[in-house]
Amino acid sequence: MKNILVPVGSTENGVNNLRYAVSFAAMSGATVYLINIYKEYSKAGGMTKVTQVAMEDNQAQLDEVLSRVDTEGVEVIAKPIKGDPYEGIARVSKRLNIDLIIVSSQSVEIRDEVYLGSITGRLVKQTDIPMLIIPRDYVFRKAENILLAVKSLSFEKENVLNPLRDILALFSAKLNVLRVKTPDVADEEDQLDTELKEIMTTYTETENATIYQGVLEHFQSHQPDILCVLRRKRGFFKKLFEKNAVYKRDFYTTRPLLILCGIQ
Structure with a gap:
């Protein structure tokens, strides 16, 4: 596994997932790609400035996540990506030959009754790339x-x-x-x-x-x-x-969940 993708949702989840990914990459020698998705607005009616502001806010969030994580000598490449969350992640994953996607169970909106939020759930349903779903505030440890x-x-x-x-x-x-x-x-x-x-x-x-x-x-x-x-x-x-979305009443785990696509 040489290319790991970490999409940022909330800042706190982004920090947690990047820490996990960096520790994982420090053992495997992988490169970590940290991305943040922002919406591109229509150029009509002066909305170009809105898109520019969205990109700047997006970059600022990436910078904050990076500033709070010791990258331990691991190569971390951070970039804002325009598009909707799923389309952007799918496009980048294909372009960068991503081997593993590390995400939170809930990317932005945190609901106690939900295990997988809508963005993560959609990724699980539609991607064939292995996904490692990290529980909130989970600290990396070597899996035995x-x-x-x-x-x-x-x-x-x-x-x-x-x-x-x-x-x-x-x-x-x-x-x-x-x-x-x-x-x-x-x-x-x-x-x-x-x-x-x-x-x-x-x-x-x-x-x-x-x-x-x-x-x-x-x-x-x-x-x-x-x-x-x-x-x-x-x-x-x-x-x-x-x-x-997947509710906790239907499925839940306190451990990292590795999902493999068994569909031909």
Whole structure:
């Protein structure tokens, strides 16, 4: 993972996420791209000045975030980007060959009942780039145990586990696989993927109505430093991310959440 993208929402979340990204990059040798999205207004009716003010405010926020983080010798490139939040992030990610996006669960508006805000939720739903969602005020620590929660043991997308493999190697971490058998599981989903077999340390199987219920049941016994899930064409997480915002009653974790795109 050589290129990490950190979009700024609120200043506090931007500081928290940049600190995490810098610590991550200090271990991996990655470059961190810190961006802030601002709206471009129509040039008609003198709105050009409004756009200029928005860009200047945006740059000032980037400068404040940078001033509050010790970059530890990591290369951090900061730039304001015009456009809507999702389109801007998607455009920059493609141009810079981003390997990992580090974001807050809620980027701007903080609502206690919500786990994923609308901007983060939309990114999760539409991007195929691995995303690491950092809880509010979470302090970086070297991950020793990663919990991968899956329903199916086989994967449609080739090399879908490569980002997870990279993180395991970076941290010298153990991978604990939690296979949650739900009532709709198909027989072909029982075949253990060769790549998964190579990287897993422990394997636990449980029967629950949803993957989330299985995670809740086994979370304490595993005590993961990172929780990893896959977004697929169907299943619990496909349904969960159909709407942009995700409520805590439907899904919530106090650990960083790594989301991989399992859609071919």
